[in-house]
Amino acid sequence: HAITGCTRQDNSQIITVSQDASVKFWDTQLMTCTKTIAINTALQAVSWSDKSRLVATGASDKFVRLFDPRGVSGALVHSTLFGHDLWVSDVCWSPVSEFELVTGSYDNTVLLWDTRNPRSFVQRISKHEDKVLSVFWKEGQIASGGADSKIHLSTFK
Numbered sequence: 001h002a003i004t005g006c007t008r009q010d011n012s013q014i015i016t017v018s019q020d021a022s023v024k025f026w027d028t029q030l031m032t033c034t035k036t037i038a039i040n041t042a043l044q045a046v047s048w049s050d051k052s053r054l055v056a057t058g059a060s061d062k063f064v065r066l067f068d069p070r071g072v073s074g075a076l077v078h079s080t081l082f083g084h085d086l087w088v089s090d091v092c093w094s095p096v097s098e099f100e101l102v103t104g105s106y107d108n109t110v111l112l113w114d115t116r117n118p119r120s121f122v123q124r125i126s127k128h129e130d131k132v133l134s135v136f137w138k139e140g141q142i143a144s145g146g147a148d149s150k151i152h153l154s155t156f157k
Contacts, residue, residue, distance in 0.1 A: 002019050003016045003017070004019055004043060004044050004045065005045040009048045009069075011028070012027060012028050013025055013028060014026045014028055015048055015055060015069075019043070021041055022038055022039065023039065023043065024036050037067060037069075039057070039065070041063075042059065042060040045057065045088065045089060045090040045091045051097065052115070054078055056091040056101055061087075062105070063081065063084075063088065064081035065080050066078040066118075082119055082120075084103065086105055087106040088105050089104050089106055089134070090103065092135045092136055093137070099116055100113065100114060100122075102125065102137050104135040104144050108130060108131060108132060108146070109124055110125040110144045111124055125144070125154045126154060128144065128150060129150070141155050
């Protein structure tokens with residue numbers, strides 16, 4: 001099955017997600033899978049937070065799931081974020097906050113979240129004219145790119 005997303009946890013570990021509905025943790029020295037978390041839906045994106053130590057995933061069922069890999073077998077869903085209407089195509093943690101996350105979706109939206117309130121997003125940042133395919137957050141700016149061939153930039157303090 002195709003690997004649809006990857007992120008670096010640290011210098012010795014990479015995390016991947018795939019259409020086979022799995023989150024996998026890889027030892028970069030041995031290039032072996034050290035842990036697998038099975039989900040019940042195809043996964044599209046993954047992001048690791050150095051601040052919260054949580055893994056965020058975006059899925060084809062329109063939900064964002066946060067996992068704590070330190071849990072027993074790593075299978076504990078810390079929380080599920082509800083707000084998108086279609087596939088979640090990308091996720092990206094804030095570089096400065098352990099609670100803030102940005103997501104992009106096939107519903108043409110980019111949403112900003114405070115993960116302490118999983119039932120409601122904080123702000124709709126941008127509305128693309130077609131699917132959002134990528135989001136990125138660095139140094140106070142959130143960028144998103146979509147199938148509409150446009151880039152949206154938003155500045156946050």
